[in-house]
Amino acid sequence: MRRSKKERQRLLTSTIEDNPFITDEELAEKFQVSVQTIRLDRLELSIPELRERIKTVAEKRFEDEVRSLPLEEVIGEIIDIELDQSAISIFDVKAEHVFKRNQIARGHHVFAQANSLAVAVINDELALTAKANIQFKRSVKLNERVVAKARVTKIDDHAGRTFVEVNSFVNNEQVFSGQFEMYRSKNNKG
Amino acid sequence: MRRSKKERQRLLTSTIEDNPFITDEELAEKFQVSVQTIRLDRLELSIPELRERIKTVAEKRFEDEVRSLPLEEVIGEIIDIELDQSAISIFDVKAEHVFKRNQIARGHHVFAQANSLAVAVINDELALTAKANIQFKRSVKLNERVVAKARVTKIDDHAGRTFVEVNSFVNNEQVFSGQFEMYRSKNNKG
DNA sequence: CCGAGTATTATGACTAGGTACTAAGAGTAG
DNA sequence: CTACTCTTAGTACCTAGTCATAATACTCGG
Structure with a gap:
């Protein structure tokens, strides 16, 4: 041998x-x-x-x-949406989303979910993020499910801006909040 | 036939x-x-x-x-870094980063680059984003190269907070700016 | 309607990289 | 010496092809 x-x-x-x-x-x-x-x-x-x-x-x-591929358009899975009003998506934190050292989700994934929900809720061909003010309330860990809730707070047709507030939760505990100022092309059908 | x-x-x-x-x-x-x-x-x-x-x-x-794999820890490629002071990374916008309809990079990718650079510049075991105030100055398009520059503006050892400013450019034209308030574990070696 | 040319199908021989099974030899431990 | 593991060898068979050759079938122009 x-x-x-x-x-x-x-x-x-x-x-x-x-x-x-x-x-x-x-x-x-x-x-x-x-x-x-x-x-x-x-x-x-x-x-x-x-x-x-x-x-x-x-x-x-x-x-x-x-x-x-579905990740391409929206991060997380949209489970409810009312255009120009509100939307909800869920995002399950997997191994690829966390820092190896401490199993905490990297901020940009939580942001990405909120941001893409803000884009999705807008009833327009073109929606882009202009500004955002965000806070990470507590860290999100591996295997947690983040529920993001978006609410349109103001539509300024003149300026072509829509304001969206997104709050994200894990088990009813808030983990993230963000105010998004979204650019939209002015010619809205409504 | x-x-x-x-x-x-x-x-x-x-x-x-x-x-x-x-x-x-x-x-x-x-x-x-x-x-x-x-x-x-x-x-x-x-x-x-x-x-x-x-x-x-x-x-x-x-x-x-x-x-x-290298993408796992930092979005974009770090080309220069001085811990607790400044850092620069580049990020090439590929097909998978843009909206199909208009070839504009989705905001969260630009954010992700800036955010992960803010994490990287911090000389600590644990660095997490607490708050961020961001602006997308102009949209980034397919095949453009985004250069993000991070600068540490303030270190508050007591509160365990570090403030980082990140500005991103395409051909010297600013496309993004963000103020990041980062959480860090207080026991810093320095 | 016939032949030319194209399109299709059939057939046989061969290939890589196996599986499944049987058989046999080498080494070793009790 | 025997029992056992480990290793090697060989056979038949399989899939999803390859290549080459030959025999049909269809279709169109004259």
């Missing part, structure tokens, strides 16, 4: 993990054993064959893509 | 585009032609076989992964 079986299998796992595109033949060469041994190892470790591994990687990318 | 050859090939292209995981057999079934016809079509259109398509998708994911 060049290496103990356990040692080889440990290395095999990590090797495949950081290069799922490696074939059994290449692995056999790398560990100086027969292809059959590699196959037995994979069987024992329940590591799928090359093609299945590649497929999994590809499928995950596809999932991520659909997950990031 | 059920459909003209051209029509079928047009549909074939788009079908494979939005589902690269489809086999020739499934395609043959779908278009009511033989598998051989599908293969001839792919040959003419130079569409690779299933396995190659999946591999490409998987490889792209791998590339994306390394690209999105």
